[in-house]
Amino acid sequence: EVQLVESGGGLVQPGGSLRLSCAASGFTFSNYAMSWVRQVPGKGLEWVSGIVAGGDDSYYADTVKGRFTISRDDSKNTLSLQMISLRDEDTAVYHCAQWNYSGSFDNWGQGTLVTVSS
Amino acid sequence: DIQVTQSPSSLSASVGDRVTITCRASQDISRWLTWYQQKPEKAPKSLIYAASSLQSGVPSRFSGSGSGTFFTLTISSLQPEDSATYYCQHYNEYPYTFGQGTKLEVK
Numbered sequence A: 001e002v003q004l005v006e007s008g009g010g011l012v013q014p015g016g017s018l019r020l021s022c023a024a025s026g027f028t029f030s031n032y033a034m035s036w037v038r039q040v041p042g043k044g045l046e047w048v049s050g051i052v053a054g055g056d057d058s059y060y061a062d063t064v065k066g067r068f069t070i071s072r073d074d075s076k077n078t079l080s081l082q083m084i085s086l087r088d089e090d091t092a093v094y095h096c097a098q099w100n101y102s103g104s105f106d107n108w109g110q111g112t113l114v115t116v117s118s
Numbered sequence B: 001d002i003q004v005t006q007s008p009s010s011l012s013a014s015v016g017d018r019v020t021i022t023c024r025a026s027q028d029i030s031r032w033l034t035w036y037q038q039k040p041e042k043a044p045k046s047l048i049y050a051a052s053s054l055q056s057g058v059p060s061r062f063s064g065s066g067s068g069t070f071f072t073l074t075i076s077s078l079q080p081e082d083s084a085t086y087y088c089q090h091y092n093e094y095p096y097t098f099g100q101g102t103k104l105e106v107k
Helices: none
Strands: A003-007 A010-012 A018-025 A034-039 A045-051 A058-060 A068-073 A078-083 A092-100 A104-108 A112-116 B004-007 B010-013 B019-025 B033-038 B045-049 B062-067 B070-075 B084-090 B102-106
Parallel strands (some): B010 B102
Antiparallel strands (some): A003 A018, A034 A045, B019 B070, B062 B070
């Protein structure tokens, strides 16, 4: 069974930093592209960042480019998101998601809540 | 970046009705579009990928069509359990983007 478990969320002041992690199990992690998707409670989905299998290429939404860095450690089956210069509008539940090459995010974690507030 | 725009933002329909949700892309994305269903407090579930391919286990009352810049998700005969929010998402290239969502109420 595929499992994705996020951690690292919490309350942080504007301008602060936070590092999210996603522990993956139940599949060959290194073979899959992965992404972070966030959702403000009660609002829509926003794709944040993605990284290809192997980690050679990573991509970002314009709203986080230059502030967030996605990475992966295939030896530890872990996906990470380093977030700096956090803003109020970054407040959301952050999900990691496994990309199925047929064309969809097939597996999602339960999410970790990031709250940016003074 | 490619934007996708969904409509309507919400709709209400009765059991047995046929409903259609549309998604427009800001440029040609061929058939690289997925539809998701999300229920409260749950992760999104993929219904349709590659514009019209039904995911395994998804009821056949769900169907998708379109290519290029215009896509539709149709539910042929609404059931009470179809109450949810529906999202389209393109994957023509990074950055991927989701539509704004369509909240469907089944009366």
